[in-house]
Amino acid sequence: MKIQLTDKIIKRLTLYHCILFDYIEKNIEFISSPQIAKLLNIDDSQVRKDIKLLNNTGKCKVGYEVKCLKKSIEKTLGFEKPKNAFIIGAGNLGMALAKYTNFQDYGLNIMALFDNDKRKVDVIVNFKKVFDVEKLPDLAKKLNVEIAILTVPRSYAQETADFLIKSNIKYIWNFTPTVLKVPNDVIVWNENLIGNFLHFTSSHN
Amino acid sequence: MKIQLTDKIIKRLTLYHCILFDYIEKNIEFISSPQIAKLLNIDDSQVRKDIKLLNNTGKCKVGYEVKCLKKSIEKTLGFEKPKNAFIIGAGNLGMALAKYTNFQDYGLNIMALFDNDKRKVDVIVNFKKVFDVEKLPDLAKKLNVEIAILTVPRSYAQETADFLIKSNIKYIWNFTPTVLKVPNDVIVWNENLIGNFLHFTSSHN
DNA sequence: ATTTTATTGTGATTTATTTCCCTATTTGAT
DNA sequence: ATCAAATAGGGAAATAAATCACAATAAAAT
Numbered sequence: 001m002k003i004q005l006t007d008k009i010i011k012r013l014t015l016y017h018c019i020l021f022d023y024i025e026k027n028i029e030f031i032s033s034p035q036i037a038k039l040l041n042i043d044d045s046q047v048r049k050d051i052k053l054l055n056n057t058g059k060c061k062v063g064y065e066v067k068c069l070k071k072s073i074e075k076t077l078g079f080e081k082p083k084n085a086f087i088i089g090a091g092n093l094g095m096a097l098a099k100y101t102n103f104q105d106y107g108l109n110i111m112a113l114f115d116n117d118k119r120k121v122d123v124i125v126n127f128k129k130v131f132d133v134e135k136l137p138d139l140a141k142k143l144n145v146e147i148a149i150l151t152v153p154r155s156y157a158q159e160t161a162d163f164l165i166k167s168n169i170k171y172i173w174n175f176t177p178t179v180l181k182v183p184n185d186v187i188v189w190n191e192n193l194i195g196n197f198l199h200f201t202s203s204h205n
Numbered sequence: 206m207k208i209q210l211t212d213k214i215i216k217r218l219t220l221y222h223c224i225l226f227d228y229i230e231k232n233i234e235f236i237s238s239p240q241i242a243k244l245l246n247i248d249d250s251q252v253r254k255d256i257k258l259l260n261n262t263g264k265c266k267v268g269y270e271v272k273c274l275k276k277s278i279e280k281t282l283g284f285e286k287p288k289n290a291f292i293i294g295a296g297n298l299g300m301a302l303a304k305y306t307n308f309q310d311y312g313l314n315i316m317a318l319f320d321n322d323k324r325k326v327d328v329i330v331n332f333k334k335v336f337d338v339e340k341l342p343d344l345a346k347k348l349n350v351e352i353a354i355l356t357v358p359r360s361y362a363q364e365t366a367d368f369l370i371k372s373n374i375k376y377i378w379n380f381t382p383t384v385l386k387v388p389n390d391v392i393v394w395n396e397n398l399i400g401n402f403l404h405f406t407s408s409h410n
Numbered sequence: 411a412t413t414t415t416a417t418t419g420t421g422a423t424t425t426a427t428t429t430c431c432c433t434a435t436t437t438g439a440t
Numbered sequence: 441a442t443c444a445a446a447t448a449g450g451g452a453a454a455t456a457a458a459t460c461a462c463a464a465t466a467a468a469a470t
Binding site: 005006007010011013014015018019021022039040077078083092093095096097099100102103106108147154171173177178179181187188189190191192193194195196197198199200201202 | 212223402403
């Protein structure tokens with residue numbers, strides 16, 4: 001039976017990973033499920049069950065080996081096999097994401113940016129070049145990129161998505177406040193910053 | 206009985222809102238639950254149940270009134286009563302968020318940015334000023350701000366959070382890849398960009 | 411006027427997720 | 441050597457979320 005990692009599980013695993021990173025910096029060798037649970041305000045059996053999915057085992061009275069557990073998470077979440085992506089829209093958000101060095105640690109490789117504004121073309125951001133959007137189909141094929149991070153203004157979102165799909169992009173990480181219409185074989189993830197914000201500011205009052 | 210809006214419901218409501226915005230642009234007056242459901246790949250009864258929570262009713266064979274439904278969502282999610290926030294860390298991400306004009310439409314008001322780098326102090330971004338972080342406790346009190354958007358480098362995350370908590374900040378929207386230790390009366394939302402990314406690129410293979 | 415069709419609203423069912431609780435194990439203390 | 445304490449592992453129960461199924465209704469078609 002193949003285990004399906006749901007978004008909830010993945011979210012927790014990345015948080016465990018943050019904690020483990022911290023423990024390694026502090027040279028702590030072992031970590032227990034109640035310790036993790038307390039930091040995240042969740043149940044400790046939840047933590048153990050998540051860790052079980054990684055095929056990682058712990059030691060009673062001691063806990064889990066920090067380095068080993070961190071490696072397991074990285075392996076399970078695929079940090080070691082890099083995924084190549086383009087950023088479409090070299091505006092504020094696109095540029096900021098291009099500069100965000102953390103992505104590389106998690107196996108996300110930004111290969112290039114694209115924009116239709118000639119003034120932005122050829123600019124270099126964090127060793128990544130901005131290309132004219134016309135070059136995209138060709139480069140996507142050459143570099144074998146099928147992930148696009150969409151950071152164009154909302155009014156261009158759908159037409160840009162259509163263009164990406166024609167260029168054989170299969171995954172669209174959508175930062176625009178738009179619901180895109182796409183064929184069945186294209187996966188969209190709507191990044192919903194404001195939704196998260198609304199939830200956390202309204203959840204405790 | 207008070208209805209608790211969970212993060213899933215809020216996420217869906219914001220997506221419905223995007224769709225409704227689009228319909229208004231196109232001058233379409235009515236929308237049905239199967240139409241919304243199809244765009245989002247979810248069940249239509251789910252949509253109806255969400256809309257029920259807004260105390261909004263539809264008409265058989267016709268659907269829901271677009272403008273009215275959009276207003277209901279805005280009211281329920283509190284778009285009309287602005288929430289004031291500070292951005293802590295005027296780096297790439299902090300600056301990009303400050304420039305992100307969409308936030309205002311959703312009731313999130315960025316009042317100012319803070320940084321400890323003297324070269325960044327007094328810079329103006331999108332009509333918002335960068336202040337020395339020392340000024341924060343005072344300004345938080347004066348402007349009645351209790352929400353902080355944390356975009357500092359990971360190595361400063363915990364100490365900055367401690368400082369924010371001392372300054373009476375109650376909500377921390379954490380963009381750093383760190384699990385923060387905070388007292389019980391402080392709410393943290395870990396923005397997990399990479400977790401979302403990992404989920405959507407791995408969910409269909 | 412009657413039938414067909416599309417849709418809402420909602421109870422029942424199913425599925426997914428989390429929490430509870432107990433047993434076995436390991437370590438450290440007595 | 442024995443006991444106490446902390447923890448992993450995992451089945452059972454509880455809770456939450458999504459889907460299914462269908463009656464009621466309203467518009468459009470015949």
